[in-house]
Amino acid sequence: MKLLILFFALIIPSQSQGASTASQLFLNLLETVLAVRSGEVDSGTIKINLPDAPPRFLDEQRFRVFAATDVSQDEIDTTLQHVSDAYELWMGSPYYGKNQAKAIYIMITGKDLDAGEVANREYCDHLADTGFAAAQWCNPDTYISYVTNGGASISSMAPVDGFHFMIIAAKDGVTNNGYKQMAYHEMFHVYQHTNVFSDSVDEVDSKMGRMSGDNPKELVAWWMEGHADFFSALYSRDARGFKDEMQCALECTGPFSVSRKEKFFEEGLKLRNISWDQGDLVDLGYRLGSWFVAYLASVHGEGALYDFWETVDELGFEATFLRQFGVDYRTYLDEFEVWLRNPNEDLLAILDDIYASKARQISSTILTDNGSNSRMASSGLVINDNLFPRQESQVACD
Numbered sequence: 001m002k003l004l005i006l007f008f009a010l011i012i013p014s015q016s017q018g019a020s021t022a023s024q025l026f027l028n029l030l031e032t033v034l035a036v037r038s039g040e041v042d043s044g045t046i047k048i049n050l051p052d053a054p055p056r057f058l059d060e061q062r063f064r065v066f067a068a069t070d071v072s073q074d075e076i077d078t079t080l081q082h083v084s085d086a087y088e089l090w091m092g093s094p095y096y097g098k099n100q101a102k103a104i105y106i107m108i109t110g111k112d113l114d115a116g117e118v119a120n121r122e123y124c125d126h127l128a129d130t131g132f133a134a135a136q137w138c139n140p141d142t143y144i145s146y147v148t149n150g151g152a153s154i155s156s157m158a159p160v161d162g163f164h165f166m167i168i169a170a171k172d173g174v175t176n177n178g179y180k181q182m183a184y185h186e187m188f189h190v191y192q193h194t195n196v197f198s199d200s201v202d203e204v205d206s207k208m209g210r211m212s213g214d215n216p217k218e219l220v221a222w223w224m225e226g227h228a229d230f231f232s233a234l235y236s237r238d239a240r241g242f243k244d245e246m247q248c249a250l251e252c253t254g255p256f257s258v259s260r261k262e263k264f265f266e267e268g269l270k271l272r273n274i275s276w277d278q279g280d281l282v283d284l285g286y287r288l289g290s291w292f293v294a295y296l297a298s299v300h301g302e303g304a305l306y307d308f309w310e311t312v313d314e315l316g317f318e319a320t321f322l323r324q325f326g327v328d329y330r331t332y333l334d335e336f337e338v339w340l341r342n343p344n345e346d347l348l349a350i351l352d353d354i355y356a357s358k359a360r361q362i363s364s365t366i367l368t369d370n371g372s373n374s375r376m377a378s379s380g381l382v383i384n385d386n387l388f389p390r391q392e393s394q395v396a397c398d
Contacts, residue, residue, distance in 0.1 A: 065106045091191055104163075183236075295350070
């Protein structure tokens with residue numbers, strides 16, 4: 001007899017749901033004032049401009065979790081804790097893309113294909129029931145790769161679709177450092193996407209830096225993925241773990257027979273041209289891309305990187321890079337690739353100061369609206385702890 005597979009949906013409301021425009025503006029201002037008074041935000045760097053989310057953002061909920069039933073409640077809670085902490089780090093305070101930091105759909109798969117299929121179907125049904133245009137091409141087989149192989153991705157383009165779709169596999173457990181880092185990586189992609197307001201796939205890809213190679217028709221990984229790798233390592237690990245991750249990005253072999261750094265120079269590659277079309281070589285776009293971001297952070301500070309993402313919507317990738325860092329990105333990459341030839345101990349030496357001067361911190365507690373940690377369950381619907389206060393397609397981001 002086929003087992004009945006229940007589906008759990010977890011919902012966390014976003015702030016100010018249903019508020020009028022005037023009320024929303026007041027709440028945004030109040031949140032800004034509180035952030036400044038707490039020291040969370042420096043008054044000299046506040047960005048007052050918070051564009052409204054476009055009408056295609058049909059869902060005001062912050063998170064909805066579609067979890068397969070072979071994923072335990074503890075595993076769901078751990079996943080939610082990771083994504084909530086990452087949300088607070090990069091999307092908790094007022095910033096340019098704040099109003100698109102909602103409708104974050106998280107599908108958690110386990111080891112069971114039947115359970116994954118039901119969770120996937122419930123996700124697609126939700127898109128249809130809510131009225132998202134993307135429902136008509138929702139892939140009912142998304143779960144298969146994650147149940148089989150593990151991993152995580154953002155498999156939507158939120159500025160265009162009106163929601164963020166994150167898939168994360170719990171098949172290998174959720175208590176290890178790798179799972180937490182994977183969740184942070186994907187949530188940094190959410191942050192990146194929130195800062196672009198456009199209904200054009202090409203425009204979003206361009207502003208994300210994915211069209212910055214010599215052939216703009218080939219989507220490249222170094223900028224968008226380099227940031228997600230760097231920031232997930234910086235904030236999901238302790239000082240030793242951060243340094244270990246960055247060292248591995250240079251010295252581990254990954255999918256190659258030699259170290260990543262050695263493979264990069266052996267192939268005679270340019271970091272800006274490494275695309276997903278190049279098979280395993282795209283790994284270098286992620287890992288050495290994270291080193292370019294670390295290089296920038298060591299020169300300009302972590303805040304300059306956030307300033308890039310929170311202003312790129314105005315001028316686009318290339319002009320924003322030039323304005324923010326003072327040199328065009330091709331020249332800066334050439335300089336970095338010369339620096340990268342230094343002994344690894346010299347490269348690793350920049351990491352201690354980066355970690356010691358981290359700009360963000362997590363301070364919130366998971367609570368329900370009444371301050372308790374209670375749960376309600378009705379008809380398979382689980383309403384879990386609320387935060388208070390506070391691409392397997394062409395658009396997928398791993």
